[in-house]
Amino acid sequence: MMRHAADVPAGSGRPSPNGLVADTSAGLSMRGVTAGYYSHDLVLNNVSLLARPGKVTVLLGPNGSGKSTALRILYGLLRPRSGQVLLDGREITAVPPHRRLALGMALLPQGRSVFPELTVQENLEIGGWLLMRDRRRLSAALEAIYARYPLLKEWRQKQAGSLSGGQQRLVEIGRMMMASPRVILIDEPSVGLAPVIVDQVYEEIARLKEEQRTILLVDQNVRAAVALADYVYTLEYGRNNLEGERGAFEDRLEALIKSWLRF
Amino acid sequence: MLTTISLSLLVQALINGLLLGLVYTLISLGLSLTLGIMGVVNVAHSTLIMLGSYLALELLQRLGLDPIISAVVAVPVFFLIGVLLERLLISRVARTSQTTGLLVLFGVLVVIEGAAILRWTTDTQVLTVSYTNASLTLDGIAIAVPRLIAAVIALALVVLLDTFLRSTLYGKAIRAMAQNRDAARISGIDTDRLSLLVFGLATATAGIGGVVLAMIFPFDPQDHYRWLAWAFLVVVIGGLGSIRNTLLAGLLIGLIETVSSILFPFQYVYFIVYLLLVVALLVRGQGLAGSQSRAL
Amino acid sequence: MSSALLERVATGARWRSWLYRGLGAAAAVGLLALLGVLIPLDWVTTLSSVFMYIMLAEGWNILGGYAGYLNFGMVTFFGVGAYTAGVLCTQYNVHPLLTIPLAGSVATVVALLVGVPALRLRGVYFAILTLIISFLTQVLVTNLGITGGASGIYMPALPFDAFTNEQIFYYAFLFLMVLTVLLAFLIEHARFGYALVAIREDEDPAEILGVRTTWLKTQALLLGACIAGIAGAIYAFHTSYIEPQGTFSLDISIDVVLMSLVGGLGTWQGPVIGVPLMLVTAQVLRILAGELPFLGTALPPEFDRVVFGVILILVALLAPSGVMGLVRRVRGRRLTV
Numbered sequence: 001m002m003r004h005a006a007d008v009p010a011g012s013g014r015p016s017p018n019g020l021v022a023d024t025s026a027g028l029s030m031r032g033v034t035a036g037y038y039s040h041d042l043v044l045n046n047v048s049l050l051a052r053p054g055k056v057t058v059l060l061g062p063n064g065s066g067k068s069t070a071l072r073i074l075y076g077l078l079r080p081r082s083g084q085v086l087l088d089g090r091e092i093t094a095v096p097p098h099r100r101l102a103l104g105m106a107l108l109p110q111g112r113s114v115f116p117e118l119t120v121q122e123n124l125e126i127g128g129w130l131l132m133r134d135r136r137r138l139s140a141a142l143e144a145i146y147a148r149y150p151l152l153k154e155w156r157q158k159q160a161g162s163l164s165g166g167q168q169r170l171v172e173i174g175r176m177m178m179a180s181p182r183v184i185l186i187d188e189p190s191v192g193l194a195p196v197i198v199d200q201v202y203e204e205i206a207r208l209k210e211e212q213r214t215i216l217l218v219d220q221n222v223r224a225a226v227a228l229a230d231y232v233y234t235l236e237y238g239r240n241n242l243e244g245e246r247g248a249f250e251d252r253l254e255a256l257i258k259s260w261l262r263f
Numbered sequence: 264m265l266t267t268i269s270l271s272l273l274v275q276a277l278i279n280g281l282l283l284g285l286v287y288t289l290i291s292l293g294l295s296l297t298l299g300i301m302g303v304v305n306v307a308h309s310t311l312i313m314l315g316s317y318l319a320l321e322l323l324q325r326l327g328l329d330p331i332i333s334a335v336v337a338v339p340v341f342f343l344i345g346v347l348l349e350r351l352l353i354s355r356v357a358r359t360s361q362t363t364g365l366l367v368l369f370g371v372l373v374v375i376e377g378a379a380i381l382r383w384t385t386d387t388q389v390l391t392v393s394y395t396n397a398s399l400t401l402d403g404i405a406i407a408v409p410r411l412i413a414a415v416i417a418l419a420l421v422v423l424l425d426t427f428l429r430s431t432l433y434g435k436a437i438r439a440m441a442q443n444r445d446a447a448r449i450s451g452i453d454t455d456r457l458s459l460l461v462f463g464l465a466t467a468t469a470g471i472g473g474v475v476l477a478m479i480f481p482f483d484p485q486d487h488y489r490w491l492a493w494a495f496l497v498v499v500i501g502g503l504g505s506i507r508n509t510l511l512a513g514l515l516i517g518l519i520e521t522v523s524s525i526l527f528p529f530q531y532v533y534f535i536v537y538l539l540l541v542v543a544l545l546v547r548g549q550g551l552a553g554s555q556s557r558a559l
Numbered sequence: 560m561s562s563a564l565l566e567r568v569a570t571g572a573r574w575r576s577w578l579y580r581g582l583g584a585a586a587a588v589g590l591l592a593l594l595g596v597l598i599p600l601d602w603v604t605t606l607s608s609v610f611m612y613i614m615l616a617e618g619w620n621i622l623g624g625y626a627g628y629l630n631f632g633m634v635t636f637f638g639v640g641a642y643t644a645g646v647l648c649t650q651y652n653v654h655p656l657l658t659i660p661l662a663g664s665v666a667t668v669v670a671l672l673v674g675v676p677a678l679r680l681r682g683v684y685f686a687i688l689t690l691i692i693s694f695l696t697q698v699l700v701t702n703l704g705i706t707g708g709a710s711g712i713y714m715p716a717l718p719f720d721a722f723t724n725e726q727i728f729y730y731a732f733l734f735l736m737v738l739t740v741l742l743a744f745l746i747e748h749a750r751f752g753y754a755l756v757a758i759r760e761d762e763d764p765a766e767i768l769g770v771r772t773t774w775l776k777t778q779a780l781l782l783g784a785c786i787a788g789i790a791g792a793i794y795a796f797h798t799s800y801i802e803p804q805g806t807f808s809l810d811i812s813i814d815v816v817l818m819s820l821v822g823g824l825g826t827w828q829g830p831v832i833g834v835p836l837m838l839v840t841a842q843v844l845r846i847l848a849g850e851l852p853f854l855g856t857a858l859p860p861e862f863d864r865v866v867f868g869v870i871l872i873l874v875a876l877l878a879p880s881g882v883m884g885l886v887r888r889v890r891g892r893r894l895t896v
């Protein structure tokens with residue numbers, strides 16, 4: 001089933017503007033979020049989303065529609081002007097980003113985000129910052145990451161900035177996984193990478209899904225993202241547009257992408 | 264002119280230059296740290312150095328404390344001053360507007376300098392302790408003991424800070440924050456608190472730098488701009504983000520100063536320094552953009 | 560009403576409002592000119608110094624206010640101007656009137672020495688370099704033979720009685736102040752001013768859009784330096800004695816920054832408001848502090864400096880757009896109602 005935000009009369013008072021009764025007591029959600037960077041314009045306008053527990057939720061939309069901004073809000077890097085962010089029903093809108101890892105959340109940001117002048121191992125150690133006081137758990141976590149991504153062990157003494165784009169992406173994933181998060185936000189994971197690497201990235205996301213982690217994926221690579229999705233939202237001009245189960249989207253992908261290209 | 268300089272005088276100048284260079288490295292560390300890690304240019308840096316000198320003076324006059332001990336006392340005192348400055352002023356403005364940050368720090372400079380004149384007048388002060396005029400002589404080369412002690416303290420601090428930044432998890436977190444602040448935040452690092460630590464450390468090095476300078480130079484509340492010039496030159500030549508490069512630049516400046524001061528009258532040393540500064544700025548140009556350009 | 564008519568009415572109204580403003584300004588200047596012969600001697604002296612500071616602050620504001628490149632060593636150009644006049648007049652017998660444009664030129668050349676290395680970089684480097692160069696110039700002037708070293712230079716006196724003398728400087732500063740305020744007004748409403756503001760708002764896009772930022776910033780610096788040099792030269796003749804400590808005092812740099820900030824950075828009205836406001840504030844503070852038992856009446860000048868530093872910090876933190884910012888907010892509110 002797929003619904004359009006405009007189908008629902010305004011002010012119906014339900015948690016989702018689409019009128020779908022979304023149960024926000026589990027998973028990560030935002031409710032009625034309005035946000036922007038400057039006082040005179042809005043980037044998000046009354047947006048509601050829910051990343052269902054253990055599922056892959058995909059957020060689609062043309063460039064500049066506010067997808068990255070939504071992730072920034074969910075992770076506390078930006079405060080909404082109004083609206084709330086909830087994790088398993090608990091409000092976390094004002095929890096600063098450095099405390100979110102401890103809540104089991106993690107963010108894989110858009111673009112490159114390794115610490116280029118630190119070694120791969122040091123990058124991973126920063127990912128384990130929460131375990132700082134416990135050397136033994138830190139090295140156990142490090143070993144677990146090396147076991148999970150053996151390539152990282154090979155590169156561990158290299159400067160992260162000297163690696164290729166795809167290799168850096170793996171470092172970023174490894175750094176994020178140091179805290180073994182339950183809820184993972186991923187922003188445009190395949191942009192700028194070689195096709196071979198892109199496949200590996202989606203395989204990794206599929207593995208995270210198998211491990212029952214809650215995933216919110218923002219992507220321009222619509223086909224690959226929808227293939228992994230359980231549930232899909234689209235944003236347009238900073239507002240909720242369409243949403244529904246994967247099945248409802250698969251036949252309409254073509255038309256959707258075409259309409260965005262007109263932007 | 265050169266012919267009149269004997270070899271031993273030159274060797275002595277070189278040794279003196281290296282010793283001074285270590286001290287110059289110390290007084291530049293704070294400027295380099297705040298600029299490289301937080302993107303804050305602390306124009307009040309040298310007034311903190313000047314306060315360090317007066318701390319040594321007060322402790323000597325009131326309690327008879329040797330400046331070596333004052334250097335230790337300076338650590339907590341100036342760390343606290345730095346933490347207060349960061350919390351009360353810099354954290355409020357540095358991220359919003361560089362202009363506002365500069366204005367506030369200029370205000371801090373004005374207040375500290377004015378208060379120092381009110382408290383200590385504009386008279387020139389000298390620290391006199393038992394070893395002030397002592398020197399070690401080796402093969403006709405005399406090394407002033409205060410310079411040696413100052414250089415040893417400076418070296419110890421440089422090594423300590425370098426080790427801290429390279430090998431401890433906190434040090435790595437600080438470097439990570441300098442390289443990508445938002446990525447550090449999403450990795451669980453409380454960058455606001457880490458900024459407090461960085462500013463505290465930077466201010467502590469300035470304070471110790473002041474104590475150490477007071478062992479070898481006379482001082483007054485208004486000649487600190489000289490140290491601002493020296494420190495800025497060291498930072499421009501050494502670049503940001505590496506203590507070892509700062510050390511190399513500091514040693515270079517020390518050597519240039521001592522060698523040129525046997526060739527020219529004292530006040531022309533300033534010109535050489537300014538000339539160097541101009542050349543260094545022209546050559547390094549936009550390479551000094553600082554760290555704050557990177558973000559998610 | 561047809562839209563053409565509406566437009567004509569609107570332009571008429573705009574034209575009329577300009578006319579009123581021009582008349583108001585002319586009346587204010589006329590009043591000041593009249594005051595020169597009406598008020599007592601010490602008032603004439605005080606007002607002269609207000610005019611001089613307005614000149615300096617307007618000159619500073621071109622680069623510091625519009626473009627956001629803070630010059631913490633404005634006194635350098637002022638002092639260089641004063642010393643150029645002094646040296647040329649006493650050592651080379653140049654006619655006093657001729658030394659004034661020369662002082663402006665020499666200050667401009669010195670500004671080039673600061674601007675060329677620092678203005679290609681971002682503002683923080685410029686700010687720190689201006690502090691350093693103002694200290695270096697002071698050291699140089701104290702140590703050179705030609706400047707009379709620490710003992711300074713006695714300037715030749717004008718052949719008039721004390722009152723006429725003060726009035727001459729009053730009118731000289733008034734005239735130059737009107738010129739600089741006018742210049743600032745024109746810059747603010749010209750492409751040059753818009754480009755400088757674009758640099759302050761966001762330099763990278765401005766550069767990408769083809770604004771030649773380095774050259775514009777240099778022009779702004781040179782213009783301000785020239786004004787400061789001229790002011791310095793007249794100041795030298797006015798005080799009749801210059802020496803490095805006072806003529807290159809950090810206080811002058813602080814005052815200029817603070818007065819512009821308090822009035823409102825990047826507005827031509829800022830200095831006109833800020834200078835008298837801060838001079839009055841300084842007086843009031845002195846009187847108030849004199850009442851305090853533990854401070855006594857003999858306050859050293861550094862007391863002002865500390866207070867001004869605190870004010871600088873507070874204004875930068877709490878009201879960074881100064882009095883003009885408040886005025887604009889009030890006006891904006893009235894328009895939207």
Ligand SMILES: Nc1ncnc2c1ncn2[C@@H]1O[C@H](COP(=O)(O)OP(=O)(O)O)[C@@H](O)[C@H]1O
Nearest residue numbers: 037038043061062063064065066067068069070
């Ligand atoms: N840091 C920022 N500062 C100001 N505006 C921003 C910032 N980041 C994004 N924007 C603006 O917000 C809008 C949405 O951007 P974004 O969330 O990045 O979109 P998407 O990720 O969907 O491409 C865009 O118009 C963009 O220009």
Ligand SMILES: [Mg+2]
Nearest residue numbers: 067068110188
């Ligand atoms: Mg995006």
